[in-house]
Amino acid sequence: MKNEIINEVSSILNVDKSLVKIEYPKDRSMGDYAIPCFNFSKELHKSPIEIANYLKEKLNYSSNVVNGYLNIFMDKKQTTKSLLEKILLEKENYGFNDYGAGKNLVIEYSSPNIAKPFGMGHLRTTVIGQALYNISKKCGYNVKSINYLGDYGTQFGKLIYAYKTWGNKDVSDSEIINELKRVYVKFHEEAEKDQSLDDEGRKWFKLLENNDEEALSYWNRFKDASIKEFNKTYELLKIDKFDEISGESFYKDSMQKVVEMLEEKNLLTISEGATIVPFDDIAPAIIKRTDGASLYITRDLAAIFDRKERYNFDEILYVVGNEQALHFEQLKRIINLLGYNWEDEVKHIGFGMLLQNGKKMSTRHGKSVVLMDVLYEAIDLAKKYIQEKNPSLENIDEVSKSIGVGAVIFNDLKNYRINDIEFNLEDTLRFEGSTGPYLQYTYARIQSLLNNKQNIEVAYDNIEISDDVWNLIWNLSKYQENIIYAKETNDPSIIAKYLLDLASDFNKFYAHERIIDDIKEYTEFKLNLSEAVSIVIKDGLNLLNIDVINQM
Numbered sequence: 031m032k033n034e035i036i037n038e039v040s041s042i043l044n045v046d047k048s049l050v051k052i053e054y055p056k057d058r059s060m061g062d063y064a065i066p067c068f069n070f071s072k073e074l075h076k077s078p079i080e081i082a083n084y085l086k087e088k089l090n091y092s093s094n095v096v097n098g099y100l101n102i103f104m105d106k107k108q109t110t111k112s113l114l115e116k117i118l119l120e121k122e123n124y125g126f127n128d129y130g131a132g133k134n135l136v137i138e139y140s141s142p143n144i145a146k147p148f149g150m151g152h153l154r155t156t157v158i159g160q161a162l163y164n165i166s167k168k169c170g171y172n173v174k175s176i177n178y179l180g181d182y183g184t185q186f187g188k189l190i191y192a193y194k195t196w197g198n199k200d201v202s203d204s205e206i207i208n209e210l211k212r213v214y215v216k217f218h219e220e221a222e223k224d225q226s227l228d229d230e231g232r233k234w235f236k237l238l239e240n241n242d243e244e245a246l247s248y249w250n251r252f253k254d255a256s257i258k259e260f261n262k263t264y265e266l267l268k269i270d271k272f273d274e275i276s277g278e279s280f281y282k283d284s285m286q287k288v289v290e291m292l293e294e295k296n297l298l299t300i301s302e303g304a305t306i307v308p309f310d311d312i313a314p315a316i317i318k319r320t321d322g323a324s325l326y327i328t329r330d331l332a333a334i335f336d337r338k339e340r341y342n343f344d345e346i347l348y349v350v351g352n353e354q355a356l357h358f359e360q361l362k363r364i365i366n367l368l369g370y371n372w373e374d375e376v377k378h379i380g381f382g383m384l385l386q387n388g389k390k391m392s393t394r395h396g397k398s399v400v401l402m403d404v405l406y407e408a409i410d411l412a413k414k415y416i417q418e419k420n421p422s423l424e425n426i427d428e429v430s431k432s433i434g435v436g437a438v439i440f441n442d443l444k445n446y447r448i449n450d451i452e453f454n455l456e457d458t459l460r461f462e463g464s465t466g467p468y469l470q471y472t473y474a475r476i477q478s479l480l481n482n483k484q485n486i487e488v489a490y491d492n493i494e495i496s497d498d499v500w501n502l503i504w505n506l507s508k509y510q511e512n513i514i515y516a517k518e519t520n521d522p523s524i525i526a527k528y529l530l531d532l533a534s535d536f537n538k539f540y541a542h543e544r545i546i547d548d549i550k551e552y553t554e555f556k557l558n559l560s561e562a563v564s565i566v567i568k569d570g571l572n573l574l575n576i577d578v579i580n581q582m
């Protein structure tokens with residue numbers, strides 16, 4: 031609807047479309063849309079009020095001139111009819127747009143570290159990243175997702191030595207991560223007593239760097255088993271694929287080239303034996319350690335040049351916690367220092383921590399919390415609630431899974447990503463309030479209403495559009511711009527909040543109006559509206575990677 035108005039205004043005034051902005055009046059009784067006319071003054075040599083008056087005359091809407099604005103009232107019946115018809119026709123394609131058409135976008139997210147369990151610490155990057163991936167697709171981007179495993183670094187030398195020396199070689203893939211944890215702790219205990227163990231760790235890392243067969247075979251075993259474990263978590267989160275699974279180790283041989291590039295531009299300095307890139311106002315980037323071993327940022331530099339070459343991205347998003355902000359700032363600056371002009375295409379999509387009672391989440395023993403454990407706990411609790419509400423529900427296990435997992439995801443995505451968020455399982459799973467289950471419940475409620483549909487034609491001229499209905503229509507019409515805004519800000523909470531508003535408007539409408547009316551046509555109209563709401567709730571939840579449920 032907005033686009034239509036923009037087209038009309040630009041052709042009436044003969045100005046470029048980009049000059050035409052459409053706003054929402056603060057007070058809805060003043061109009062549905064407001065067109066500020068200040069932008070055109072210069073070009074048309076007329077005052078904003080004159081222009082607004084001229085537009086009022088030419089446009090086919092009821093409207094008022096207020097200061098330099100033209101406030102427009104949409105025809106409620108016409109708008110309702112055309113919007114509902116559009117949504118019911120387009121279904122899950124409603125909201126699709128070409129904001130990113132023709133652009134290559136790379137999103138790196140999740141990126142857990144191998145030989146460790148998939149902890150709660152990697153929940154946020156995984157769900158924010160996946161939501162941004164889905165949202166970007168809906169905006170027409172050509173998107174590639176990358177899972178960049180933390181599979182390299184000196185700790186792997188220690189792990190290899192420790193596992194080779196004390197590890198049980200017969201453990202299964204699912205047990206090996208615990209076994210690695212056990213021997214890693216042992217390594218550090220022993221190293222306190224015997225300093226030569228650190229040399230062993232270094233030696234095995236060197237061997238790994240040099241592709242020694244034995245070192246590689248241990249490391250491969252750790253990596254394969256880790257990926258198998260990670261996949262169980264991804265399956266629960268309904269993340270069925272990454273376009274690319276790579277890892278830091280992938281870049282072990284291309285780092286020398288990075289160092290040479292830096293040398294060539296005279297960017298390197300030696301400081302206390304380490305090779306660094308210094309900056310005036312932020313901490314230096316350490317490119318090589320004293321012992322010559324390469325570092326995290328060196329690998330990231332190699333990775334980004336490789337990605338630029340392979341994907342020719344217009345934009346690359348790194349969905350990584352706020353605590354790595356300095357790292358990505360250094361990365362961007364080095365790209366610039368190297369003489370490239372695309373550092374603004376590189377975006378660190380930071381996010382806050384998950385807290386429990388205001389503190390960083392950890393187990394009673396101070397260890398990181400395993401994500402799968404939390405997801406299963408959520409599923410169990412969801413099951414308990416359903417058994418209380420609706421004990422005869424079919425496929426209760428499947429439903430509990432969608433609710434439990436969806437609740438955890440929604441809790442994460444509903445807040446502005448930069449903020450820290452509190453994790454409380456009970457709150458997350460409430461069926462009332464700002465939760466995933468509340469949205470799923472609203473959807474299911476609509477599905478059962480829809481059994482009353484008769485699929486008859488509705489003559490919209492006969493329909494009275496109440497305030498509740500008009501509110502809903504208005505909210506539905508804003509779906510697409512919310513999707514675009516979510517991508518512009520790279521913030522999935524825009525969608526989450528939008529859905530909460532929509533559901534709450536729907537529930538108001540449901541409380542105030544009898545859906546099953548005496549007049550068949552009215553019933554059908556309200557069911558059409560309800561169906562449109564459910565289409566948008568479903569699609570919006572899918573953007574957040576959350577399932578809907580037909581019955582709960």
Ligand code: ARG
Nearest residue numbers: 141142143178179180330350
């Ligand atoms: N594996 C890292 C971690 O768990 C995150 C990797 C982030 N991505 C990157 N390109 N540095 O902290």
